Amino acid sequence: MSIDKAQVAQRFARAHASYKSHAVVQQQICQHLITKMQQCFVQHSSHTQPCTALSHVLEIGCGSGNLTDLLLSKFDIQQLTLNDLYTEVLQPYLHLPHTTTHIHGLIGDIEQLAFPESLDLICSSSALQWVEDLAALLHKAHQALIPHGYLCFSTFGPQNLMEMKQLTGQGLDYFSAAEFQQLLQQQGFEVLHCSEQLQQLNFQHPKQVLQHLKATGVTGTAQGQRWSKASLMNFYQGYEQFSQQHPTLPKSYTLTYHPIYCLARRMP
Known part of the structure; x- marks a missing residue:
C-alpha cells in the first residue's frame, strides 16, 4: 500500500500535544526497548569502553520524545541526531539544560535523507511501520554504522490494530518477526535479539x-x-x-x- 507521508506528518503534528498522555502502549514499548538495549550493550560491549558511552546516535521517528528522553537519561551520548517528519519535535531539545549531548535535527522523510556517518547506534520506536522500502532503509543503516554498531528498534507486527483493519478494511502491511530477522540478515546484520508481544487496551x-x-x-x-x-x-x-x-x-x-x-x- 502506498503511504502518503505528507498526510502522516500532518496527522502526527496535529496529535503532538495529546500524544504523550494517550500513547500508553507506545511509552511502555519504549521502556521495554531501552531495557533490552541496556542488557544487550552490557552483554556485547568491549572492556575498553563503558557500555553506556555512545559517540553518535541517530533516532528515526523521534515523535513526542518518549524514546529520546530515555536515551538521554540512560546513556552518555556525545551527539544525538533526531529525525522526524515535522519540526515541532525538536523544540523541547534545542536548549536542554544540564546535558553535554549535542543535539541536531534531521527533518524529513528518512527514506529520502542521507544518514549521518560513523554512527554507534541507530534506534527507533513505533515508526518503521511507515517505511515503504524497509530493505533499502536497512541497507542505508548498515552503511552509516561503524563496524559492530547497533541497530535497535521496535515496530509493529501483523496483528497490530487488527480490530480496525477487520472492520474498515484499511491498515498498514506489517512484517512478521521472522521476516524482520531475515531482512536484517540479508543486509549484513547479526540479529542479537528479536521478540514480540500482544498488548490490549x-x-x-x-x-x-x-x-x-x-x-x-x-x-x-x-x-x-x-x-x-x-x-x-x-x-x-x-x-x-x-x-x-x-x-x-x-x-x-x-x-x-x-x-x-x-x-x-x-x-x-
Whole structure:
C-alpha cells in the first residue's frame, strides 16, 4: 500500500500535544526497548569502553520524545541526531539544560535523507511501520554504522490494530518477526535479539477507540477513514464482536497492539 507521508506528518503534528498522555502502549514499548538495549550493550560491549558511552546516535521517528528522553537519561551520548517528519519535535531539545549531548535535527522523510556517518547506534520506536522500502532503509543503516554498531528498534507486527483493519478494511502491511530477522540478515546484520508481544487496551465504548487513535495520530493507515453518521453506527455495531463482558465489571472493547523488538549490530 502506498503511504502518503505528507498526510502522516500532518496527522502526527496535529496529535503532538495529546500524544504523550494517550500513547500508553507506545511509552511502555519504549521502556521495554531501552531495557533490552541496556542488557544487550552490557552483554556485547568491549572492556575498553563503558557500555553506556555512545559517540553518535541517530533516532528515526523521534515523535513526542518518549524514546529520546530515555536515551538521554540512560546513556552518555556525545551527539544525538533526531529525525522526524515535522519540526515541532525538536523544540523541547534545542536548549536542554544540564546535558553535554549535542543535539541536531534531521527533518524529513528518512527514506529520502542521507544518514549521518560513523554512527554507534541507530534506534527507533513505533515508526518503521511507515517505511515503504524497509530493505533499502536497512541497507542505508548498515552503511552509516561503524563496524559492530547497533541497530535497535521496535515496530509493529501483523496483528497490530487488527480490530480496525477487520472492520474498515484499511491498515498498514506489517512484517512478521521472522521476516524482520531475515531482512536484517540479508543486509549484513547479526540479529542479537528479536521478540514480540500482544498488548490490549480496553475502552468503555468503540467511540473511545477512535478518540484514542486520533489523539495518538494513529489511524491504522495513511488514507484515514471518513466517517458518516451511518458508517459510525455500523462501526459501533461491528465492534461488538470485540467486546468483553465480565460478571462484575462493565463491558469493555479491546484494541490490540503487536509490538516487535529487534536488536542487531553491523557485521565488520
